[in-house]
Amino acid sequence: MGERAAVSSGATSTGEVRAPGLVEALAVWALFGLHLVAVFVTYARLPPARLYNVSGHGLAGGASRVLVELNFPTALAAIAILGLVAARWLATLPARSAARRRRAAPLVVACVLDAAIFWPGIVTQSDLDARWINALPALGVALSVGLTLAAVGATGRGRLGPLTRGDRVRLAFALVMLFFALPWIGSDLGIPLRRWPLVGSLFLSDQLKTEPGNPVPFPAVHLGVHHGLDGTLLVITALALSRQLGRIGWPRLRTALALYLSLMLVYGFANAAEDFEDEQIVKRGWTTHGLPSVLQPGPTLAWAALLLVAAIVYVALFRVRSGFTAAALAGGDEGRHSRVR
Numbered sequence: 001m002g003e004r005a006a007v008s009s010g011a012t013s014t015g016e017v018r019a020p021g022l023v024e025a026l027a028v029w030a031l032f033g034l035h036l037v038a039v040f041v042t043y044a045r046l047p048p049a050r051l052y053n054v055s056g057h058g059l060a061g062g063a064s065r066v067l068v069e070l071n072f073p074t075a076l077a078a079i080a081i082l083g084l085v086a087a088r089w090l091a092t093l094p095a096r097s098a099a100r101r102r103r104a105a106p107l108v109v110a111c112v113l114d115a116a117i118f119w120p121g122i123v124t125q126s127d128l129d130a131r132w133i134n135a136l137p138a139l140g141v142a143l144s145v146g147l148t149l150a151a152v153g154a155t156g157r158g159r160l161g162p163l164t165r166g167d168r169v170r171l172a173f174a175l176v177m178l179f180f181a182l183p184w185i186g187s188d189l190g191i192p193l194r195r196w197p198l199v200g201s202l203f204l205s206d207q208l209k210t211e212p213g214n215p216v217p218f219p220a221v222h223l224g225v226h227h228g229l230d231g232t233l234l235v236i237t238a239l240a241l242s243r244q245l246g247r248i249g250w251p252r253l254r255t256a257l258a259l260y261l262s263l264m265l266v267y268g269f270a271n272a273a274e275d276f277e278d279e280q281i282v283k284r285g286w287t288t289h290g291l292p293s294v295l296q297p298g299p300t301l302a303w304a305a306l307l308l309v310a311a312i313v314y315v316a317l318f319r320v321r322s323g324f325t326a327a328a329l330a331g332g333d334e335g336r337h338s339r340v341r
Contacts, residue, residue: 019091020084020244021158025148028081028237032074035188035233039225040066042190051224053128064130065225067138072123073230073268075114075137077237078144080264082111083257084241085144087248088158089151110147113140125227125295161243170239177232177269180276183221184229192223209283220283227295228275234268246320254320262314266306270294 044062048054056064086107093100116122116136123134178185183203186193193205204220211218238261245261248254274291282290292302 019088019155019158019249020247021160022084022088022148022152023157023160024240024243025081025084026152026157028077028240029145029148031236032077032233035229036066036069036074038188038190039069042188042224046190046223050222052222053126054224055129065128067130067134068123068128069225069230070138070141071117071134073234074141075117076234076264078114078141079111080237080241080257080260081148082107082114082144083253083260084244084248085148085151087250087253088155089147091249092155106143106147110140110143113137114144116140128225167243170243174236174239177235177272181229181232181272183279184226184232184275187221187223187226188229190223192219193221204280204283211283221279226275228272228279231268231271231273231275234264235272238262238265238268242318245318248320258318258320259310259314262318263307263310266310266313267294270302270306 040062042062043051043054043056043065044059048057048061051065054061054065056062086104089107090100090103093103113136116133119133122137182196182199183193183205186196186205193203194200194207206219206221206223208217209220210216242258242261242265245254245258248257270291271294274293274295278290281287292300294300294302294306297303
């Protein structure tokens with residue numbers, strides 16, 4: 001019997017797997033793919049002096065910066081996607097079976113490789129040239145993409161589902177984030193926003209500005225990747241993947257992923273807000289006090305506040321009060337009691 005037609009705790013007699021869909025995961029991969037292509041082209045064609053803390057140039061320079069970007073933020077998003085892949089792909093196999101354990105093994109390996117990004121110093125803002133150690137999370141991302149496609153091939157991509165009121169809020173928030181990310185999108189493409197029609201005058205881009213305590217003028221928004229755009233991508237990832245939380249049948253996995261997405265949402269937003277405030281407000285001279293950086297985790301008041309807000313987001317938005325059980329999945333429960341809309 002074909003795998004798609006296999007009936008287990010997470011599949012119906014028609015072969016449809018009642019488990020998290022992977023449409024959002026595929027969309028996130030596509031978004032990161034477009035970003036990485038832009039990074040490669042920009043860093044390959046521009047001299048390092050016009051970029052930020054890199055020394056390579058040409059094709060090697062572009063590949064180097066893409067490798068680092070596969071570490072941060074791509075590996076962080078890959079971990080969340082693997083949670084959905086595991087919940088969907090493993091649902092087609094009997095619980096505690098040898099087949100399920102064999103399928104879980106590469107998922108665990110990919111997650112461990114992705115999680116190498118948490119090792120201190122693997123990516124540092126002061127030196128964004130690739131090192132050999134950066135190959136580990138990049139390999140994890142490549143494996144995560146492959147496992148996502150394998151799961152889609154085996155079980156289908158699932159359904160996107162009808163748009164809800166919560167989805168409209170998600171979409172509106174994502175569009176607002178993208179609007180304020182326009183200067184970084186221009187830099188990602190290597191085309192300063194000042195050259196763009198209509199929106200070019202709304203934000204600072206490559207205009208020379210000084211910062212408090214530094215009289216040397218620099219472009220307000222340097223060309224290349226910004227951690228504000230990385231943060232925006234993490235926010236969009238959390239918003240998109242959270243749609244499927246109510247369809248995860250394993251309570252511990254569902255809770256862990258909900259907590260992780262809550263932290264990802266707040267962390268991404270905090271980085272985007274800090275970068276935007278520095279480049280668009282401080283550099284205009286409207287204030288001399290920037291927001292604290294939370295780019296690197298640490299025992300700081302800023303990180304304590306970030307964790308507190310993430311906990312609030314989890315309780316108020318991402319926690320699922322009565323998620324699926326294996327019996328509910330088999331019985332066709334569509335998550336009516338989920339708080340995730």
